[in-house]
Amino acid sequence: MGVEITYQGNMFKVVGKPLNSVAASDVLKNLYIETQVAPKHKNKVKATELLPDHVHLAIQGSKLLDQSTDHYGDEIVIRTRKGNIKPRNENQMDYVQNVLNHDITFGIGPAGTGKTYLAVACAVDALERQEVRRILLTRPAVEAGEKLGFLPGDLSQKIDPYLRPLYDALFEMLGFEKVERLIERNVIEVAPLAYMRGRTLNDAFIILDESQNTTVEQMKMFLTRIGFNSKAVVTGDITQVDLPRGAKSGLRHSIEVLGDVDDISFNFFKADDVVRHPVVAKVVRAYEKHDEEFRRKKAAQDAEREAKKQEALNTEKTNSSVNNSESND
Template sequence: MQQNRKKRQGHFKKKELKPKTENQFDYIRTIVESDVTLCYGPPGTGKTAVAVGIACEHLLSNRVKKIIITRPVIESGRGLGFLPGTFDEKIHPYLIPVLEEMNSRLGENKIKDFKAKGLIEVCPLEYMRGRNFHNSFMILDEAQNCTMEQIKMFMTRIGFDSKAVINGDIDQTDLPPHLRGALQECVNKLDGVERVGVVALTEKDIIRNKIISKILGALGN
């Protein structure tokens, strides 16, 4: 096990994950203690950064065998197959925020190496049906753009010894009105369910330029 750990970590200095607010500390604690974590909040609060940071730590310490990254693809209401280009070219623009955070933790070369070895897998939601992910750390980013069917499908892919983090901004969605509200409904109905954690981040947790929290506050988020 120690030998495998050395192989995964390689010769690089990983960026340590440190909470910057009390709610971020609660977010980290909830992920560690829960099988499924739902986190919602405005932009810049660290929803993706924290999830990616913990996922990388779990992978490097051999607590999981792989990281699964997914995000809804919304392109004029059509699926990924309608977009031009290779698979990587199609999905890359949607995963830039996640990959940027992962790059800050692992570095570009390590990410390429882990992807080549199957330790990091990018899997669009529409390709997850019928699969089960065991001993994995699963991240569903931008879940406010998921329908209830998509979120259910993601959660039913969670295998043995796996963790899942579902995050999003309930107040920002690109879905048509009749499909909105799935993330909020999941938060309401799953809060209190055993092994499921729910965390709310607010404008006070914004760790980007402070002008963002002022703008969101003035505009009512």
């Protein structure tokens, strides 16, 4: 963060550029707050252990100040039954703001950038505020080469593993028992994408996860399910498509077709936005570098192949002209 921190007893001294010093001071204050759990009884506060992950995420969140001063002082807080959730960086903050202000929001980027987690948090917040009457979470049922017919169990048992990340986010924000009750009352519905066909969804917050594995037809079907007073968030990673060879990703197609449509927001995350273990960001960057080199080599090979093809055509035309000239002689 470009600052020097010293301490004596319970007093900290932060030395550095003004903006960086303010950011570092905020990190220290936030970390102190995180060590305190809301008291169950008056005047009793229980201390909690400060883990390396807490420090890493707090420092990463401070990048808001490094990237832009426009948002400094603005605070977006998503409130859930189990606590408040704050965006950790500028892209996350813009993403949440767009979810709140647009009917359809796309969150596109690598794993670990918080796309799905923040979308579920916004959905839970909207439900708690009674802005919507239900939450629908869906994703394509076939991924990573596994077809449902080859998995053991009935349909429910086959589908559950694919929807587990969505369940996990709900459990963390609402608690297991609360989620179970809401599912029983159909206030929360977690289902494969095929179950959306033929429905019009009013007063609902709808999330389509892993959307890179939808076909063009499935994506169109999903987006046309949205009814009055409903909001949709579509998340995915266009570098992780598991569709059969030759099938075009509905997510990639929607970027091309819907980019200029009003009330639709597209948010693109990068490796720098990863909020998991620091090594995850390094993994993402390594793959991005490899993919970029592959695209560059392929483009060079295509250009070389085209040049040779053109050279062969020119040679053929030259030989044809010479032969015609000799025939005339």
